Amino acid sequence: MSRSLRLHPTPCRSTDSLDRRFTMYALAAGAAGVSAVALAVPADARIIYTPARTRISPPHTIPLDLNQDGKSDFKFQDTFSTTSAGFFREGVLSIFPEHANEIWGHATARGGHYASALSAGVPVSSKGAFSSGPRSLASGGREGTSVFCEGKWYGSHQRYLGLKFNIRGKTHFGWARLNVNCGPPEGKTHGLLTGYAYETVAGKPILTGDKKGPADLRPDPAGLGQLARGASGRPR
Numbered sequence: 001m002s003r004s005l006r007l008h009p010t011p012c013r014s015t016d017s018l019d020r021r022f023t024m025y026a027l028a029a030g031a032a033g034v035s036a037v038a039l040a041v042p043a044d045a046r047i048i049y050t051p052a053r054t055r056i057s058p059p060h061t062i063p064l065d066l067n068q069d070g071k072s073d074f075k076f077q078d079t080f081s082t083t084s085a086g087f088f089r090e091g092v093l094s095i096f097p098e099h100a101n102e103i104w105g106h107a108t109a110r111g112g113h114y115a116s117a118l119s120a121g122v123p124v125s126s127k128g129a130f131s132s133g134p135r136s137l138a139s140g141g142r143e144g145t146s147v148f149c150e151g152k153w154y155g156s157h158q159r160y161l162g163l164k165f166n167i168r169g170k171t172h173f174g175w176a177r178l179n180v181n182c183g184p185p186e187g188k189t190h191g192l193l194t195g196y197a198y199e200t201v202a203g204k205p206i207l208t209g210d211k212k213g214p215a216d217l218r219p220d221p222a223g224l225g226q227l228a229r230g231a232s233g234r235p236r
Contacts, residue, residue, distance in 0.1 A: 049197040049211040056178075056191035058091055066165060066174045066198045072098050073165045074176075080188050090141035093153070093180060093189040094134050095161065102130040104162030112136065117152045117159040118208050124162040124173045125205035138189050140182035149182035149189075156180045158194070160208035167202070174198030175208045 056062050058080035063072035080091040105115045115135035138151035161176040176196040182189045199206040
């Protein structure tokens with residue numbers, strides 16, 4: 001029987017440092033005679049990133065609460081089973097969506113359903129290959145004296161899950177970053193969740209690995225540095 005572990009990480013609200021920098025820039029801009037309104041960053045453009053270092057191993061079930069509202073949006077399940085004779089043993093690391101949430105993945109000709117191991121910088125949006133139902137990440141085991149490991153996530157480092165989930169009836173997009181491995185002596189699968197994030201604006205895409213939001217919403221440090229220096233810093 002699997003045991004459930006509850007995560008209680010502290011979200012890293014990426015806009016906090018930006019807000020402090022913006023305040024400093026706005027003061028400098030005011031001294032240079034530039035309206036702070038021109039520097040305003042839209043308040044609704046936010047990515048909430050939560051760092052993590054959570055191990056996923058059999059026989060555990062790990063809930064994933066992307067927006068930290070106390071409700072699990074997805075859950076990781078790592079299982080390991082053996083025949084009564086002990087000749088064949090198999091472990092599987094999977095992710096299950098809660099409610100009507102969906103996972104970016106693919107199906108094989110043999111009927112398998114797998115979660116895609118995305119690289120950094122992939123747009124997670126309505127155009128993604130999302131579908132409902134659980135998805136396998138990796139599997140492994142031992143048959144006699146032979147150990148086997150397989151799956152798109154086997155041996156992966158810093159790969160991303162594309163996630164689509166619901167907040168108060170609206171669709172949001174997010175990602176979760178993991179390392180996955182499998183090996184002797186029994187071929188058990190192991191995962192390490194290293195962080196996750198989501199976009200607070202409903203329907204707005206997020207790039208895998210992005211913790212801060214669109215580059216075009218960030219103040220230009222070079223230009224504002226000139227403003228901070230006043231008129232003398234402006235090109236002639």
